Amino acid sequence: MVSIQTSSIEKKDNLSVYNLNYPIIKSDNEKNIINHINQRIYEDIIAFKSAIEDIESIKNNNLFCINTDYYITYNNNGIISIPIEFSQLDGLYNISYINSYNYDINLEKEIDIKDVFNSEIDYMEIIAKKIDNKIKELSRELSIDKYIMVLDYLKDIIFSDNPTFYISKDGIVICFSSYELDSSISDLSTFKISFEEDRSYLSNYIIEKIIDI
Template sequence: MINIAGKLISNKVNNIRFFLNYPKIDIEEENDHVQKFVEVVNKSIKNEVDIFEDIVINTYFEENIIGNVNAISEFQIAFNRGNIISMPMEFTQIIGLTDISHIYSYNYDFNLMKKITLNDLFKQDIDFEKIIESYVMEGIYEILDNYKSNMTYGVYELMMEAIYICDDPVFYFNGRELVICISSFELTSQVDNLIEFPISFKKIKNILSDYALRNIYLY
């Protein structure tokens, strides 16, 4: 059984206030190899928290920012079943009225002692990247259409042409959906929040791998 406890870093550096919540994983398993793998995952999570803290501090001093800065991280346990976890973690830096967010996700199988990738979730002969891109682009079109009234036609067209979906997007899963995550700055400065695109496992069931159907897809 996997236990996930919340840890908190709360401190202040000059005018920067940090409220950094992050998970620490504990597993009821006597196998030394599994315990060492858990340690590696926990170290990776804490390392990303420390990097975020350093980046905020360095940016504050390098850009001579005036005013208070709040740096926040939050995580959620989207999936914790059969020694498999999926946990998205959002990092947010708030400077004045500017809100910039980005996300990591921790998807691990502690039975196999490996990080879960999108390749693990789909059949080998399926071009799942194109399928995922089609779902994400459909959602992006809807978002940009909502902002279209505030843009000139030329700016809107440039934004549409500039959108790029990376080959290895951040994702998490909750048993019923695969959720693709895109940070706001990857789209447009006029959208200032993290954007998530859920894809129902039920809709793509026929292209899911046996691994996903056995271990992750909840009917």
């Protein structure tokens, strides 16, 4: 198990409020992978900050509030998972997205979504089923117009071969950004692949390293 320290970048003036919190990983056994993870996280934080500053220089007199929050969702057996939420309030509009950093420290490798699933499984089909089930649940609460709108949004989503995910104690959580789905629909931005219910879909690597330890 590694330890985590919090670092931050803060700024406040008449038109800008920045509160960028990010983790720094510490370990008694310093490996190159630790430095790689810390550098990657820091570069992503700085890239986010720079992008907002570029927008600020164009949009005069707009209030910009940006922040980042991170969570340690798994840290055991040499495996660490850290999702970081990047949020931007531009005027009246709130945009957020999640980057996730999933690593096997002992093997000194990043954990890819393909490492999670049995190689015989079409993992995008499994994710699509989870989305469909969530929509069916929400359909009980939504008007017909809203339900149709959500379906249209989902049809427009183009899944990459490596969707954003993080590891939790009881499953793998797939994440979507607010601009990919309708932000007015709550409880639709994450979908869990349960270790208990979906074990047959999972790779031996995940079963041995996380579930059966």
